[in-house]
Amino acid sequence: MKASIAFLGFAVAATALSAPRNPSRKKPHAVNPKDFVYVGGLRLKDGKGLHYITGLNYWACLNLAADASQGGNYSRLVTELDQMAAHGVNHLRIMASSEGAPTPQPFRINPPLMDAPGKYNEKIFRGLDICLDELSKRGIRATMTLNNEWQWSGGFAQYVSWALNNTAIPYPPSWNMTKAPQRPTPHTGWGNYSDTSDGAHSYNEFTDFANQIYTNAQAEQWYKDHIKTVVTRRNTVNGRRYNEDATIMTWQLANEPQSLSSYSPADPLFPWVARISSYIRHLAPKQLISVGLESKQGEHIFKAVHRAPDVDYATTHCWVQNWGVYDMYDASAANLKAAQDFATQFVANTSAWAREVGKPVFLEEFGMARDNWENKDKEYPYLSSAGTSHKDAYFNTIIGAVVADFKKGGAYVGTCPWAYGGIWRPETQVVNKIGMVWAGDPPHESPGWYDLYDTDEAMGIVARQQKDVAAWIKKNQTRGHGY
Ligand SMILES: *[C@@H]1O[C@H](CO)[C@@H](O)[C@H](O)[C@H]1NC(C)=O
Ligand SMILES: *[C@@H]1O[C@H](CO)[C@@H](O)[C@H](O)[C@H]1NC(C)=O
Ligand SMILES: *[C@@H]1O[C@H](CO)[C@@H](O)[C@H](O)[C@H]1NC(C)=O
Ligand SMILES: *[C@@H]1O[C@H](CO)[C@@H](O)[C@H](O)[C@H]1NC(C)=O
Numbered sequence: 001m002k003a004s005i006a007f008l009g010f011a012v013a014a015t016a017l018s019a020p021r022n023p024s025r026k027k028p029h030a031v032n033p034k035d036f037v038y039v040g041g042l043r044l045k046d047g048k049g050l051h052y053i054t055g056l057n058y059w060a061c062l063n064l065a066a067d068a069s070q071g072g073n074y075s076r077l078v079t080e081l082d083q084m085a086a087h088g089v090n091h092l093r094i095m096a097s098s099e100g101a102p103t104p105q106p107f108r109i110n111p112p113l114m115d116a117p118g119k120y121n122e123k124i125f126r127g128l129d130i131c132l133d134e135l136s137k138r139g140i141r142a143t144m145t146l147n148n149e150w151q152w153s154g155g156f157a158q159y160v161s162w163a164l165n166n167t168a169i170p171y172p173p174s175w176n177m178t179k180a181p182q183r184p185t186p187h188t189g190w191g192n193y194s195d196t197s198d199g200a201h202s203y204n205e206f207t208d209f210a211n212q213i214y215t216n217a218q219a220e221q222w223y224k225d226h227i228k229t230v231v232t233r234r235n236t237v238n239g240r241r242y243n244e245d246a247t248i249m250t251w252q253l254a255n256e257p258q259s260l261s262s263y264s265p266a267d268p269l270f271p272w273v274a275r276i277s278s279y280i281r282h283l284a285p286k287q288l289i290s291v292g293l294e295s296k297q298g299e300h301i302f303k304a305v306h307r308a309p310d311v312d313y314a315t316t317h318c319w320v321q322n323w324g325v326y327d328m329y330d331a332s333a334a335n336l337k338a339a340q341d342f343a344t345q346f347v348a349n350t351s352a353w354a355r356e357v358g359k360p361v362f363l364e365e366f367g368m369a370r371d372n373w374e375n376k377d378k379e380y381p382y383l384s385s386a387g388t389s390h391k392d393a394y395f396n397t398i399i400g401a402v403v404a405d406f407k408k409g410g411a412y413v414g415t416c417p418w419a420y421g422g423i424w425r426p427e428t429q430v431v432n433k434i435g436m437v438w439a440g441d442p443p444h445e446s447p448g449w450y451d452l453y454d455t456d457e458a459m460g461i462v463a464r465q466q467k468d469v470a471a472w473i474k475k476n477q478t479r480g481h482g483y
């Protein structure tokens with residue numbers, strides 16, 4: 001022991017003379033590009049054994065990593081990736097798609113990866129290359145989201161609009177940064193949700209429009225063309241083909257594809273999932289495939305979607321405020337308890353369903369607002385100065401439920417909170433020249449609602465989860481055979 005420590009000390013000192021300054025921080029292991037994550041029973045595994053996902057949503061990675069002329073910020077990117085890696089994060093769920101239009105469209109990522117069917121902004125694609133390369137160096141794998149039910153990246157509605165001769169998209173209420181109230185200093189934000197007076201439509205009208213992607217042959221062909229382009233791309237930074245790079249753990253069909261509002265065995269979502277996942281499988285046989293389903297609509301839809309043969313594991317998203325279980329202005333213990341009880345049941349129910357389907361399940365979205373009752377009479381309801389007492393208790397509960405399920409051999413394989421805002425804060429935001437602020441919340445929602453900031457206790461909870469699970473895996477594996 002002593003000898004090897006002395007030897008290590010010498011090696012470090014010798015390196016320090018020749019290498020650029022690299023302070024005490026221990027470098028995480030890079031992803032071996034051949035070490036693909038695979039499914040074994042209800043578990044994920046890689047070359048080291050059991051693989052548990054300590055994830056975060058970081059959808060804007062491709063834009064942050066792009067050239068400054070495109071609104072990117074490399075210094076922020078690497079700062080935030082280092083912060084996440086230092087908290088044990090080993091997975092990011094990111095966008096591998098975003099669509100623009102011939103006419104200016106509000107409420108979405110700008111500039112988009114794809115301006116028109118098959119027409120790419122190579123500077124944003126290069127951002128995706130850089131993002132993946134930086135992830136790989138830090139031992140972080142990715143879920144690559146290929147489409148979106150919601151308006152913030154173009155997504156389904158944009159493909160349908162293209163296919164229907166650029167028909168106007170019936171946007172639902174969405175965050176408008178230029179609406180009153182505005183801050184005295186221009187381009188520093190606030191705004192409000194659009195409403196019927198701004199021409200906003202209902203969410204049902206919007207999803208009915210967007211879901212035509214399931215049945216429109218032209219929209220589907222353009223979407224498949226995009227899948228082929230991105231899955232077979234060669235990374236301009238490290239030369240790896242995307243479908244040969246184990247940094248990419250998963251190709252995801254879309255963010256939150258919606259079914260009809262009530263269960264129908266003839267829902268067009270089901271054959272669409274089967275068709276698209278089998279198309280991806282033939283292009284990317286070494287990587288995993290997930291759907292991106294929220295799984296809020298119960299057992300039948302969960303099972304019908306996740307039983308598709310080329311879907312490797314199930315996904316869940318748990319949204320207590322959006323689903324009317326939690327009120328961010330209510331400081332009461334009963335309000336918090338309602339959220340905790342719901343999340344505990346949601347994890348138990350979906351774990352049981354996944355076991356019945358025979359596949360793992362990944363909690364790849366959940367969040368809670370800050371203690372925004374403290375912001376109620378202030379100029380903006382989502383100020384970062386509010387505390388996080390409910391959010392921290394809730395994160396401990398929901399992450400704890402997943403970890404407990406994992407340890408007892410349940411179907412859950414990891415968590416992925418929504419969403420890393422890192423060094424961004426609403427109080428200091430400046431809208432860039434392309435109209436973006438890159439908060440953790442995407443452009444159709446109030447910035448700061450669900451952000452995890454670099455100094456938040458939630459990041460400590462994420463880090464402790466990773467340490468706890470790593471110690472458990474080590475014990476479970478060294479005790480012998482079975483996991
Ligand atoms: C880029 O990120 C750095 C932090 O790494 C920040 O100080 C700077 O203001 C950002 N630049 C722009 C143009 O937003
Ligand atoms: C498509 O839209 C353009 C411009 O609005 C219009 O001139 C054209 O007739 C439309 N074509 C079809 C096939 O609807
Ligand atoms: C955003 O708000 C501004 C100011 O009220 C308004 O002029 C504009 O039409 C709104 N945009 C949308 C897309 O609702
Ligand atoms: C946004 O508009 C609604 C409805 O008019 C209003 O109740 C709310 O206070 C506004 N939000 C902000 C941040 O001013």
Ligand SMILES: *[C@@H]1O[C@H](CO)[C@@H](O)[C@H](O)[C@H]1NC(C)=O
Binds near residue numbers: 342343345346
């Ligand atoms: C969990 O399942 C039970 C039994 O089917 C049901 O009563 C309950 O509403 C479900 N809860 C959640 C949060 O899904």
Ligand SMILES: *[C@@H]1O[C@H](CO)[C@@H](O)[C@H](O)[C@H]1NC(C)=O
Binds near residue numbers: 407408409475479
């Ligand atoms: C590892 O964990 C699984 C699931 O909890 C358990 O069934 C198994 O007995 C454990 N194996 C060892 C060797 O600890």
